[in-house]
Amino acid sequence: METRSKSAKKAKLSTECGSSKETCTNKKPEKFLPVSLEAAERRHFLHEMVKSFPQAIQNRVTVLKNVQLEHIDADSEFFKEMNNLEVKYAAKSQKFYEKRFEIISGKFDPPKQEPKWKEFDTIDTIANGDYSFEEVLNEYKISNDAIGIPNFWFTVLRNVDVIAHLIQEHDEPVMKHLVDIRERCDEDSAFTLEFHFDKNDYFTDNVLTKKYTFNFQPNKQNPFQYEGPLVCKSEGCEINWKKDMNLTLTTVKKKVKDKGNKTACKFQNVKRKSFFNFFNPPVVQDKESMDDETKDTLTLDFDVGLFFRSRIIPKAVLYFTGDLAEFDPCSSDEDLSESEDSADSDYSNKSDNSDIDGAAGGATGNTSANTGLAGAPAMNKKCHYQ
DSSP states (O other): OHHHHHHHHHHHHHHHSTTTTTGGGGGGOOOOGGGGSHHHHHHHHHHHHHHHHOHHHOOOOOOHOOOOOHHHHHHHHHHHHHHHHHHHHHHHHHHHHHHHHHHHSSSOOOOOOSSSOOOOOOGGGGTTTOOOOOOOGGGOOTTTTTOTTTEHHHHHHHHHHHHTTTTGGHHHHHHHHHHEEEEEETTEEEEEEEEEOOOSSBBSEEEEEEEEEESSSSOOGGGOOSSSSSEEEEEOOOOBBBBOOOTEEEEEEEEEEOOOSSSSEEEEEEEEOOOOGGGGGOOOOSSSTTHHHHHHHHHHHHHHHHHHHEEEETTTTHHTOOOOOOOOTTTOOHHTSHHHHHHHHHHHHHHHHHHHTTTOOSSEEEEEEEOOOOOOOOOOOOOOOO
16 A cells, blocks of 8 residues: 555646656746735835836836826715715605604504515524524514514624624614614714714713714825725714713722721722724824834724724614625725635634724724615725724
8 A cells, every 4th residue: 555655646746747758956946926924014115116117117117107196186075965965865865764763662553564575484593593583582682562673783783794793782682772874974174973863871962973084185195095985983972871880981899908908898980892983083193103013903993983883874774684794894806805704704704803992993094995875785895094
């Protein structure tokens, strides 16, 4: 068996390298391609390539890049016009959101209708996974005399992974008082998310807000990377918590030593994970000294805001029923070509490593963004921080 194995290896080697007299050292080296380099190396190589050309060629390339800047300026104007159009139609969407609110809240009980779409005939039983749906569905049971659709928005947010991992167990009682989420566009370059709550035991506010501001101008330091408007700032709001009901804080007991070296216990409030950190943004002034973790935090916050605006608010019922497949708001066209398992694994890691405090966002920064008002599909850009 060992002799046959060696013979097989020798035959394979001969096949790969040519005749048995040839050696693998004679194998033709692979052709150099700039695309095989890392992005920074490729950029450096191609810059050197242009510099190696005759001066007349370099001059023509310079003119082409100037033309590209003119094109980028035109794109910037296009995005401004598109945003103005989206703001106009966002106002028209309010009548649909109002009708939705009336049905969910029970203010209006609509007469029965037949579906205007075609339902799936069968559902793959493999989709059940390792769960017994009959047991789990007990948690979702609703009485026959229920008004409207109880826990509609809480259920929607729990069905979207990018939002669900922000909601902690101690947030759930008050999240069940969430009765509506709206978008308000009172400025050309900004939008505000409004979270409407019923009266509850945790805070006195009826509405909590989060404002996001766009920058439509190309980055002066790197204009050729312009792909559309950027979210450059987010601003939260103050929550008026009732006494001892602040869900973003928890009390811990610490042992301290006094001047007599005696040990005593001291109680102290410390921050903890909560969905409501979303409304308490850290303000960062010096972007140059910002660390990578903070940049990732801001990117996540901006992504969540855009996701609410372009997906959750206009398509809430489809997340409630599971008809709308979820996607990672940070995915790019390149990511879509990868296997689903790989993509799910990468996003899961990102979610697990993201501190809920960061989901607050609220500092100034720049993240690739797309408007998507009135439910318009967002253009597919790769999310990043500049």
